[in-house]
Amino acid sequence: xxxxxxxxxxxxxxxxxxxxxxxxxxxxxxxxxxxxxxxxxxxxxxxxxxxxxxxxxxxxxxxxxxxxxxxxxxxxxxxxxxxxxxxxxxxxxxxxxxxxxxxxxxxxxxxxxxxxxxxxxxxxxxxxxxxxxxxxxxxxxxxxxxxxxxxxxxxxxxxxxxxxxxxxxxxxxxxxxxxxxxxxxxxxxxxxxxxxxxxxxxxxxxxxxxxxxxxxxxxxxxxxxxxxxxxxxxxxxxxxxxxxxxxxxxxxxxxxxxxxxxxxxxxxxxxxxxx
Amino acid sequence: xxxxxxxxxxxxxxxxxxxxxxxxxxxxxxxxxxxxxxxxxxxxxxxxxxxxxxxxxxxxxxxxxxxxxxxxxxxxxxxxxxxxxxxxxxxxxxxxxxxxxxxxxxxxxxxxxxxxxxxxxxxxxxxxxxxxxxxxxxxxxxxxxxxxxxxxxxxxxxxxxxxxxxxxxxxxxxxxxxxxxxxxxxxxxxxxxxxxxxxxxxxxxxxxxxxxxxxxxxxxxxxxxxxxxxxxxxxxxxxxxxxxxxxxxxxxxxxxxxxxxxxxxxxxxxxxxxxxxxxxxxxxxxxxxxxxxxxxxxxxxx
Amino acid sequence: xxxxxxxxxxxxxxxxxxxxxxxxxxxxxxxxxxxxxxxxxxxxxxxxxxxxxxxxxxxxxxxxxxxxxxxxxxxxxxxxxxxxxxxxxxxxxxxxxxxxxxxxxxxxxxxxxxxxxxxxxxxxxxxxxxxxxxxxxxxxxxxxxxxxxxxxxxxxxxxxxxxxxxxxxxxxxxxxxxxxxxxxxxxxxxxxxxxxxxxxxxxxxxxxxxxxxxxxxxxxxxxxxxxxxxxxxxxxxxxxxxxxxxxxxxxxxxxxxxxxxxxxxxxxxxxxxxxxxxxxxxxx
Numbered sequence: 001x002x003x004x005x006x007x008x009x010x011x012x013x014x015x016x017x018x019x020x021x022x023x024x025x026x027x028x029x030x031x032x033x034x035x036x037x038x039x040x041x042x043x044x045x046x047x048x049x050x051x052x053x054x055x056x057x058x059x060x061x062x063x064x065x066x067x068x069x070x071x072x073x074x075x076x077x078x079x080x081x082x083x084x085x086x087x088x089x090x091x092x093x094x095x096x097x098x099x100x101x102x103x104x105x106x107x108x109x110x111x112x113x114x115x116x117x118x119x120x121x122x123x124x125x126x127x128x129x130x131x132x133x134x135x136x137x138x139x140x141x142x143x144x145x146x147x148x149x150x151x152x153x154x155x156x157x158x159x160x161x162x163x164x165x166x167x168x169x170x171x172x173x174x175x176x177x178x179x180x181x182x183x184x185x186x187x188x189x190x191x192x193x194x195x196x197x198x199x200x201x202x203x204x205x206x207x208x209x210x211x212x213x214x215x216x217x218x219x220x221x222x223x224x225x226x227x228x229x230x231x232x233x234x235x236x237x238x239x240x241x242x243x244x245x246x247x248x249x250x251x252x253x254x255x256x257x258x259x260x261x262x263x264x265x266x267x268x269x270x271x272x273x274x275x
Numbered sequence: 276x277x278x279x280x281x282x283x284x285x286x287x288x289x290x291x292x293x294x295x296x297x298x299x300x301x302x303x304x305x306x307x308x309x310x311x312x313x314x315x316x317x318x319x320x321x322x323x324x325x326x327x328x329x330x331x332x333x334x335x336x337x338x339x340x341x342x343x344x345x346x347x348x349x350x351x352x353x354x355x356x357x358x359x360x361x362x363x364x365x366x367x368x369x370x371x372x373x374x375x376x377x378x379x380x381x382x383x384x385x386x387x388x389x390x391x392x393x394x395x396x397x398x399x400x401x402x403x404x405x406x407x408x409x410x411x412x413x414x415x416x417x418x419x420x421x422x423x424x425x426x427x428x429x430x431x432x433x434x435x436x437x438x439x440x441x442x443x444x445x446x447x448x449x450x451x452x453x454x455x456x457x458x459x460x461x462x463x464x465x466x467x468x469x470x471x472x473x474x475x476x477x478x479x480x481x482x483x484x485x486x487x488x489x490x491x492x493x494x495x496x497x498x499x500x501x502x503x504x505x506x507x508x509x510x511x512x513x514x515x516x517x518x519x520x521x522x523x524x525x526x527x528x529x530x531x532x533x534x535x536x537x538x539x540x541x542x543x544x545x546x547x548x549x550x551x552x553x554x555x556x557x558x559x560x561x562x563x564x565x566x567x568x569x570x571x572x573x574x575x576x577x
Numbered sequence: 578x579x580x581x582x583x584x585x586x587x588x589x590x591x592x593x594x595x596x597x598x599x600x601x602x603x604x605x606x607x608x609x610x611x612x613x614x615x616x617x618x619x620x621x622x623x624x625x626x627x628x629x630x631x632x633x634x635x636x637x638x639x640x641x642x643x644x645x646x647x648x649x650x651x652x653x654x655x656x657x658x659x660x661x662x663x664x665x666x667x668x669x670x671x672x673x674x675x676x677x678x679x680x681x682x683x684x685x686x687x688x689x690x691x692x693x694x695x696x697x698x699x700x701x702x703x704x705x706x707x708x709x710x711x712x713x714x715x716x717x718x719x720x721x722x723x724x725x726x727x728x729x730x731x732x733x734x735x736x737x738x739x740x741x742x743x744x745x746x747x748x749x750x751x752x753x754x755x756x757x758x759x760x761x762x763x764x765x766x767x768x769x770x771x772x773x774x775x776x777x778x779x780x781x782x783x784x785x786x787x788x789x790x791x792x793x794x795x796x797x798x799x800x801x802x803x804x805x806x807x808x809x810x811x812x813x814x815x816x817x818x819x820x821x822x823x824x825x826x827x828x829x830x831x832x833x834x835x836x837x838x839x840x841x842x843x844x845x846x847x848x849x850x851x852x853x854x855x856x857x858x859x860x861x
Contacts, residue, residue: 049762049763049764049765157619186618186619186789187618187791187830187833187834188618188829188830188833189618190833190835191833191835191843191844194835194843195842195843198841198842213762213763214763214835215763216792216834216835216836219835219836220835220836220838220843221835253764254763254764256767257763257764257766257767258763258792259763259766259767259770259790259792259793259795259796260792260795260796261791261792261794261795261819261831261834261836261837262795262819262836263816263819263820265796266795266815266816266819267816269795269796270799270815270816273778
């Protein structure tokens with residue numbers, strides 16, 4: 001019997017842009033009626049191009065912003081951040097990793113403090129244990145104990161992303177929202193971080209919402225795939241279904257546009273070019 | 276260029292001393308700043324050691340030595356190196372003790388303006404909305420007054436004296452800090468690390484002062500250094516107008532005011548306090564420029 | 578004769594932490610009508626070597642080379658004035674951030690006409706006519722109207738089209754594209770790459786495509802140079818590079834592609850020992 005960690009029903013998010021003194025205000029529909037469901041230990045990938053509303057959706061799922069309409073359930077429990085302050089327990093359950101590893105760590109905070117902060121805020125774990133937990137998390141994401149007292153600017157992009165993942169995991173979340181976690185990384189580092197995410201998912205039974213624009217990464221990591229286009233979920237299904245038999249026109253365009261790096265397509269292209 | 280900057284980030288050395296070394300590298304590129312720093316340190320030492328090195332007490336009046344010129348001039352005496360004023364007080368000693376007042380004024384005014392400015396600015400930049408609008412409007416109004424005139428009015432209301440003068444100057448300077456802090460907080464507030472801290476459950480106070488504020492310090496330090504000299508200058512001006520430190524305090528501006536009527540007869544009674552103000556303010560300004568070079572990332576080269 | 582020929586190029590930056598060698602002994606040549614891709618991760622010095630060719634490096638950089646020649650003419654020791662006659666006319670460059678590479682204060686029409694005025698000496702009417710032609714050529718709809726737009730009124734893809742129009746305005750012989758599609762969405766990337774390849778074929782330009790994306794390499798290049806930490810690892814024809822990569826670093830890069838994944842985990846670069854592997858190169 002599988003348990004549902006995340007469910008949304010008809011999430012809508014509108015932004016109202018005021019038209020200034022004389023102009024008419026406009027309403028932008030960033031997310032239109034998105035419903036989804038993710039089970040424990042699975043990965044849902046949300047694919048789309050810039051401005052399609054995938055990051056807005058991520059912020060709603062992470063309970064940073066409230067949806068304009070629709071319902072959000074975490075572990076079957078309904079969440080409404082506008083009605084009441086989030087409990088620490090609820091806060092703990094969903095954590096996020098951002099795209100830009102250079103902006104997501106406080107430049108004035110040592111790595112150790114970055115990792116211990118969530119514990120300081122949310123729990124009354126004694127200092128010694130906090131330190132132990134942070135240390136073990138540091139080694140778990142592939143860093144060294146001596147990194148504990150260093151500042152973020154001393155790390156490369158890939159290492160920072162590991163730190164950001166470690167921070168997200170400090171509170172033992174149920175759901176991890178990954179907002180383009182490897183887009184800013186080099187290819188080789190991307191592979192390492194993807195491996196790390198897979199290892200952590202196995203070890204902790206984590207559930208991922210993986211937001212990306214890169215179809216090859218999505219095909220590699222996802223169980224289910226949702227394709228968003230102008231705020232709408234135009235395609236939603238298992239990975240194999242979506243990749244082998246895309247239903248929506250936009251999904252097909254997206255697949256066709258992705259550059260192919262296999263020998264066969266290169267040979268075809270060179271033949272075309274020679275002709 | 277992304278390549279080069281990325282490799283450079285990796286090149287940066289791990290320890291705190293290396294960051295200090297980098298700071299010094301950029302600071303020392305500016306020769307004027309180093310000279311300013313040397314002068315400023317010298318001034319601090321002189322001010323601290325004033326009771327030890329001053330040849331006379333600041334307010335001791337020598338009736339036999341009224342308006343004695345500096346010792347290298349005809350009629351000068353070795354006992355009064357820089358001469359004496361109209362009531363026979365030693366200029367050098369008064370200048371040395373005056374340095375203590377000037378530094379004290381600079382420190383107190385800057386601290387006062389800095390803390391209140393940071394507090395108000397952080398609130399405005401963090402919460403935005405009506406609080407922000409109200410605060411920025413009030414600050415705009417304060418900035419619309421000529422600063423010395425406003426300080427003068429405030430002192431006139433509060434009553435003349437050094438303490439009131441310092442409060443008035445701090446009040447006049449504090450809008451600059453408010454604006455700087457507000458702008459910096461607004462820029463930092465939308466960074467991912469702040470959102471990450473919020474997701475970790477940090478409250479408003481923690482976000483404002485523990486997460487955001489430490490990242491806004493660089494422009495504030497530069498502003499503090501530059502306004503330190505403005506504070507000294509304004510205090511001297513208020514003293515000169517009779518609204519600041521009251522005689523017989525050996526404050527440089529007050530000394531100038533007392534010497535006004537002797538400008539034509541005894542050049543040294545006005546020149547030396549004037550020079551002291553000029554050199555101090557110049558040194559601090561040069562130092563502030565160097566700080567800006569070293570701390571402002573926009574000005575950093577390569 | 579090669580269009581652009583570089584032998585043993587070294588670029589060193591003066592930094593607070595001491596000298597930093599960003600490019601270390603790179604040699605390359607591009608022929609007319611050929612597309613050369615330079616591929617590498619960040620810090621591999623792939624952009625720096627091309628900025629050195631353009632003379633766009635900051636003053637902290639020291640450029641040394643045994644030979645740097647464009648159409649047989651030495652361009653290493655040119656005076657700034659002579660360099661300006663070549664750069665922008667015969668060698669053009671487009672950058673990663675299309676919106677940031679256009680001046681926000683002027684209309685795109687003004688900016689393209691400025692390039693035409695500088696290098697082609699056309700009069701006002703001819704410039705306008707040519708600008709409209711160019712906008713049409715890079716697929717900007719309604720070109721006459723768009724000339725009066727400011728960069729912020731256009732999307733990233735449109736801005737990159739404008740940049741390409743400016744770059745090809747003076748019929749350059751060599752076009753250097755520095756990560757031209759990295760900031761763009763995949764569907765837009767496809768359009769821009771198609772446009773670049775079409776223009777390249779039509780005008781017979783030499784082209785250097787700087788990228789970190791193996792897919793872009795596969796879709797565009799004739800020949801590929803793989804760079805790592807400022808040094809050349811491998812140079813080969815695009816097909817042989819993908820079919821039989823010889824250098825361990827190249828093999829590592831290719832196997833780190835998620836689409837080539839076999840099994841649960843991706844092999845990572847650290848699984849391959851390549852730091853000391855010798856340079857492999859110059860296969861067709």
